[in-house]
Amino acid sequence: xxxxxxxxxxxxxxxxxxxxxxxxxxxxxxxxxxxxxxxxxxxxxxxxxxxxxxxxxxxxxxxxxxxxxxxxxxxxxxxxxxxxxxxxxxxxxxxxxxxxxxxxxxxxxxxxxxxxxxxxxxxxxxxxxxxxxxxxxxxxxxxxxxxxxxxxxxxxxxxxxxxxxxxxxxxxxxxxxxxxxxxxxxxxxxxxxxxxxxxxxxxxxxxxxxxxxxxxxxxxxxxxxxxxxxxxxxxxxxxxxxxxxxxxxxxxxxxxxxxxxxxxxxxxxxxxxxxxxxxxxxxxxxxxxxxxxxxxxxxxxxxxxxxxxxxxxxxxxxxxxxxxxxxxxxxxxxxxxxxxxxxxxxxxxxxxxxxxxxxxxxxxxxxxxxxxxxxxxxx
Amino acid sequence: xxxxxxxxxxxxxxxxxxxxxxxxxxxxxxxxxxxxxxxxxxxxxxxxxxxxxxxxxxxxxxxxxxxxxxxxxxxxxxxxxxxxxxxxxxxxxxxxxxxxxxxxxxxxxxxxxxxxxxxxxxxxxxxxxxxxxxxxxxxxxxxxxxxxxxxxxxxxxxxxxxxxxxxxxxxxxxxxxxxxxxxxxxxxxxxxxxxxxxxxxxxxxxxxxxxxxxxxxxxxxxxxxxxxxxxxxxxxxxxxxxxxxxxxxxxxxxx
Ligand SMILES: Cc1cc2nc3c(=O)[nH]c(=O)nc-3n(C[C@H](O)[C@H](O)[C@H](O)COP(=O)(O)OP(=O)(O)OC[C@H]3O[C@@H](n4cnc5c(N)ncnc54)[C@H](O)[C@@H]3O)c2cc1C
Ligand SMILES: Cc1cc2nc3c(=O)[nH]c(=O)nc-3n(C[C@H](O)[C@H](O)[C@H](O)COP(=O)(O)OP(=O)(O)OC[C@H]3O[C@@H](n4cnc5c(N)ncnc54)[C@H](O)[C@@H]3O)c2cc1C
Numbered sequence: 001x002x003x004x005x006x007x008x009x010x011x012x013x014x015x016x017x018x019x020x021x022x023x024x025x026x027x028x029x030x031x032x033x034x035x036x037x038x039x040x041x042x043x044x045x046x047x048x049x050x051x052x053x054x055x056x057x058x059x060x061x062x063x064x065x066x067x068x069x070x071x072x073x074x075x076x077x078x079x080x081x082x083x084x085x086x087x088x089x090x091x092x093x094x095x096x097x098x099x100x101x102x103x104x105x106x107x108x109x110x111x112x113x114x115x116x117x118x119x120x121x122x123x124x125x126x127x128x129x130x131x132x133x134x135x136x137x138x139x140x141x142x143x144x145x146x147x148x149x150x151x152x153x154x155x156x157x158x159x160x161x162x163x164x165x166x167x168x169x170x171x172x173x174x175x176x177x178x179x180x181x182x183x184x185x186x187x188x189x190x191x192x193x194x195x196x197x198x199x200x201x202x203x204x205x206x207x208x209x210x211x212x213x214x215x216x217x218x219x220x221x222x223x224x225x226x227x228x229x230x231x232x233x234x235x236x237x238x239x240x241x242x243x244x245x246x247x248x249x250x251x252x253x254x255x256x257x258x259x260x261x262x263x264x265x266x267x268x269x270x271x272x273x274x275x276x277x278x279x280x281x282x283x284x285x286x287x288x289x290x291x292x293x294x295x296x297x298x299x300x301x302x303x304x305x306x307x308x309x310x311x312x313x314x315x316x317x318x319x320x321x322x323x324x325x326x327x328x329x330x331x332x333x334x335x336x337x338x339x340x341x342x343x344x345x346x347x348x349x350x351x352x353x354x355x356x357x358x359x360x361x362x363x364x365x366x367x368x369x370x371x372x373x374x375x376x377x378x379x
Numbered sequence: 380x381x382x383x384x385x386x387x388x389x390x391x392x393x394x395x396x397x398x399x400x401x402x403x404x405x406x407x408x409x410x411x412x413x414x415x416x417x418x419x420x421x422x423x424x425x426x427x428x429x430x431x432x433x434x435x436x437x438x439x440x441x442x443x444x445x446x447x448x449x450x451x452x453x454x455x456x457x458x459x460x461x462x463x464x465x466x467x468x469x470x471x472x473x474x475x476x477x478x479x480x481x482x483x484x485x486x487x488x489x490x491x492x493x494x495x496x497x498x499x500x501x502x503x504x505x506x507x508x509x510x511x512x513x514x515x516x517x518x519x520x521x522x523x524x525x526x527x528x529x530x531x532x533x534x535x536x537x538x539x540x541x542x543x544x545x546x547x548x549x550x551x552x553x554x555x556x557x558x559x560x561x562x563x564x565x566x567x568x569x570x571x572x573x574x575x576x577x578x579x580x581x582x583x584x585x586x587x588x589x590x591x592x593x594x595x596x597x598x599x600x601x602x603x604x605x606x607x608x609x610x611x612x613x614x615x616x617x618x619x620x621x622x623x624x625x626x627x628x629x630x631x632x633x634x
Contacts, residue, residue, distance in 0.1 A: 007446065011453060011568045014411075019562055049565035062565040 005067070012068045016075035019048070025079035031206035032351050038083055038206055039162070045087070046117020053091060055099050059107050060115035066241075066303040070248040074299075077252030081355030082206035084252055085362075088245030089158040090114070093363075094121010097167060097183065097238045101226030106185065110165050119164035124154040124186075124212055125235055132368050134169070134235065139214060141170040141184055147218045148172075148184055154212040156362075160195045161208045163188055168214065169231045181231035185223045192217040203354030240313050242363045243320035244306065247299045250323035250359045254295065257327075257334035257352045258288045264347075265337050275337070284333045291326035298322055314376035321369035324359035331356045380432040382423045383482060384456065385492035385505050386416035388440055388447035392497050401599050403498075412447040415493025417560035418553035422523060423491055424455035425558060430525070433457050437481060439474055441465050445576060452571035453563030459576040462584070468499070472594040475507035480584040483512060489530075490550040494519050502552070509550035517543050519554040 005013065024041055031038055045051050054069050055061025069091060077084025098111045098121075113119040130136035139152025150170055160166050165187050173180040186193055192215040199209050226234050262285055265276035275281050302319040305312035331353035335342035342349050360366045390396065391409040398404065412420075423434045436451035438444050439462040448459035462477050469477065482490065492505030502518070509516035521540070522533035525547075532543045535554050563571075581591055610626075612619040627634045 007449060007572060008568055010446065011449060011563065011571070012565065014450075015453075015562050015565075015568065047564070048562055049567075053565060057566075062569055064565060064569060 005071075008064065009068055009071060012064065013071045013075070015048075016050075016072050019044075020075040020079035024076055024083050028080035028083075028206075029345065029348060029351065031080070031082065032203075033205075033345070035205045037162075037208055038080070038086075041083055042086070042090075042117055042120065042162075050087075051090065051117035052095070052115025055095055055111060055115050059099070059111045061111075062115075066244060066306045067300060070244055070299050070303045073245050073248035074252035074255070074296075077249040078256045079252075080206065081249065081253055081352070082204045084249045085204055085207045085358070086120070086159060088242070088249055089123075090121040092242040092245040093123035093238065094159065094163065096241050097123060097225060097234060100237065101183075101234055103222070105222075106225065110185065113164055120159040120162040120208075122157055122159040122163040122166045123235075123238065124157045124160070124166045124168035126154060126156050127152070128155050132365055135179065135181070135232065137169050137171060137179070137181055139168060139170040141172050141182070143172075143221060146221050148221060148223065150184060150186065150214045150217045150219070152214050154214075156199075157195075157210045157212050159208050160188065160210040160212055161197060166212065167225045168212070169235060172228060172231075180229045182228050183225040183231045183234055184219060185225050186214065186217060186219055190217050190219065202357060203351065204358055239363055240316045241306065243316040243369075244299065244302050244312075246359050246363050247295070247302065247316070247319035247323040250320075250327035250356065251292065251296050251299055253352050253356050253359075254288070254292050254323070254327040254330040257331045257349055257356075258285070258292055260347070260349055260352075261285060261288065261330075261334035261337040264341075268339075281337055284337060288330045288333060291330065295319070295323040295326050314373055317364070317369045317372040317376070320359075320363065321366055321373070324356070325366060327356045327359055328353070380426065380430065380489070381485070381487045382426060382432045382434045383485065383487045383490045384416070384419045384423050384434060384436045384451065385478060385490065385508065386419065386436055386438050386447060386451060387413045387493070387496045387498075387504075388438065388444040389413045389496055389498040396602070398600055398602060401597070401601075403600065410443060410446065412450050413493050413496045413498075415495060415497070415553060415555070417493075418555065418557045419491035419493055420451045420454050420456060421558045421560040422553060423489075424561070426489075426525065427455060435460060435485070437478060438462070439464050439469060439477055442578075445578075448576055449571045450563060452574045452576070453567040454561060455567065456574075458574055461576060461578045463578055463580050467593075468597075470593040470595045471501055471503040471507055473591055474504045475511060476586060476590040477581065477584060478504070479508045479511035480586055481579060482508065488548050489525075490514075490548070492550070492552050494552045494554045505550060505552050512550075514548050514550060515545055516550040516552075517545055518552045520551045521554050521556040523551065523557070 049062045052061035053064045057063045073084055073088045076087050095114045114121045125134055127138055129138055141148045141150045165185050167183045167185045169181055169183050171179045172182040194213045196211045265281050266274055268275045298319040302312050302315040305315055334349040338347050338349055341347045388410050391411045394409050426432050427434055434456040436448050436456040436459045438448055445461055452459055460481055495502035506516050517532050517534055519535045520532050521535050524531045528547055530545050532545055534541045612622055
């Protein structure tokens with residue numbers, strides 16, 4: 001056993017911490033109010049080699065490990081949840097499937113601009129009638145004269161406005177009433193492809209959440225991502241990695257809420273004493289500190305398993321489920337410790353809670369995580 | 380062009396500092412590259428990007444200080460030297476003797492160091508090194524322009540600017556305003572481990588005993604007294620002024 005980060009991981013932590021404190025945090029509150037996407041931050045992260053963090057150097061990536069990815073997501077999210085989800089989706093939903101399943105040509109064409117930050121990464125899975133039950137996909141692709149002709153729509157797709165391509169899942173055949181689902185790369189500038197961002201969200205206001213419409217879009221046959229008919233299997237693998245990203249976001253936001261609550265409790269005096277001297281407040285803070293430690297431990301364990309080529313589905317689900325739920329609890333208690341001030345935007349903790357709620361929903365709801373864990377333990 | 384950068388690892392003064400038995404406790408302390416030294420590293424890397432240079436980062440301290448060197452390597456330095464010193468903090472005398480002993484065997488055109496270390500705050504080590512090497516030095520620089528064999532340097536003199544022409548090789552200490560230190564890039568971080576880092580023990584430098592024996596002793600260290608709450612005067616301006624004069628004369632006894 002070794003609980004120390006490696007030299008590289010420590011340096012990445014230090015660098016991401018400074019970057020997040022100095023560049024990401026200062027505008028977070030305003031971006032939340034203005035619903036302003038932090039494009040400049042991603043340009044800077046591109047220059048620093050962070051956008052391609054875990055991908056091979058031959059495609060412009062930096063070849064770092066999953067623990068480093070988790071550290072980067074945690075630090076960005078500690079400063080700004082919107083920046084965190086954008087980055088996490090970029091890497092784990094956008095870049096990872098291309099890296100895992102893409103051909104050499106597809107990686108050269110599409111993974112490279114993702115690594116440099118020229119394009120953000122996105123993945124289109126969810127549809128109005130296919131959320132937790134991704135098998136409900138209705139988008140359909142038909143092979144006509146060597147081209148896929150795609151029709152359908154996607155909803156809640158992160159980053160699509162800033163992406164050069166969006167791989168989408170679609171039905172590519174029906175056999176005995178069973179759907180064959182595959183993933184197909186769709187360049188966003190294709191005729192018939194449109195992206196809209198109509199949502200009024202609860203939180204993560206500075207992130208890009210879109211609806212995608214695909215109307216008679218034609219792409220060459222070899223734009224298939226991975227093997228035909230394996231779309232379902234592939235996105236389950238993709239989501240395993242993505243859950244580490246969501247877990248890291250949750251740890252980052254919970255850390256921010258805990259730090260704010262601890263500092264406020266020490267500063268605030270009522271009944272002639274610092275409220276941090278009241279057991280009711282102390283126990284809340286002690287629970288926060290403990291849950292954070294446990295969530296981060298699970299996060300690093302899931303990431304470590306992935307880095308060592310071990311099976312990590314169960315641990316990724318546990319990490320995502322536990323971290324997102326303790327993140328909500330921590331944010332709620334942080335607001336409580338702030339009293340009336342906690343209800344005010346100025347103190348930031350209410351933003352943390354609005355941002356955190358998505359973590360119990362995206363990339364598999366808490367219920368879905370429990371289903372995954374139950375399956376893994378043999379139910 | 381060979382550039383040597385002298386840097387120190389210090390504790391982060393923005394973190395909580397605990398003193399135990401007259402010593403700063405290293406438990407739970409965040410160690411960072413001395414912020415003034417970041418300007419030195421950045422300037423060296425900028426010169427390297429503009430006209431090409433081989434940068435060697437040099438530090439003195441316990442083995443943990445290697446991480447400050449790795450940061451310099453990640454920012455763009457090419458190689459690093461660690462003079463291992465595990466005893467109580469070296470004073471300006473021993474530190475400059477040890478560093479000068481390493482530097483004098485190397486080729487260099489320019490030596491850069493921070494204006495001062497934020498822990499000891501003496502601002503002496505780099506300048507003493509220049510004296511021992513017999514080269515010119517210029518402190519607290521805010522601009523550096525290299526010409527052919529000379530340099531034009533702007534230095535901060537208590538809010539004014541002094542412009543100095545200086546012959547290479549020379550040593551300069553860097554001040555805020557010189558540049559914006561970069562974040563180490565991720566590829567830089569990944570490459571840092573593969574760059575050479577040479578460690579010297581004090582014995583290897585074969586110095587005289589008196590050169591490596593500290594000339595000063597720290598007798599005690601303590602935290603500054605907690606700031607007392609200030610007093611805010613109220614009422615008409617006239618009354619406030621006379622009350623203030625009262626206090627300065629009678630209570631504070633400063634006028
Ligand atoms: C901000 C944001 C960003 C997103 N980004 C992306 C993206 O980039 N790409 C993408 O493809 N999708 C994205 N999504 C979609 C997200 O993954 C889905 O919202 C999520 O999977 C849940 O699906 P749903 O909204 O259809 O809810 P539903 O599946 O309709 O679930 C509704 C409720 O029913 C519960 N439920 C469903 N089935 C079961 C069951 N069998 N047993 C028990 N309970 C059940 C759920 O847990 C939930 O509580 C994003 C969503 C949001 C809000
Ligand atoms: C939208 C809004 C509307 C409001 N409207 C009104 C109004 O119309 N009129 C009005 O007068 N006020 C109003 N308030 C103020 C509100 O009643 C106070 O915010 C509330 O009483 C809490 O006080 P506080 O904010 O000072 O928190 P604090 O008293 O500072 O409490 C901070 C935290 O410490 C805890 N705490 C405090 N003392 C102890 C203790 N002894 N033991 C254990 N825990 C303790 C609290 O439970 C809380 O978790 C409003 C507030 C809001 C947000």
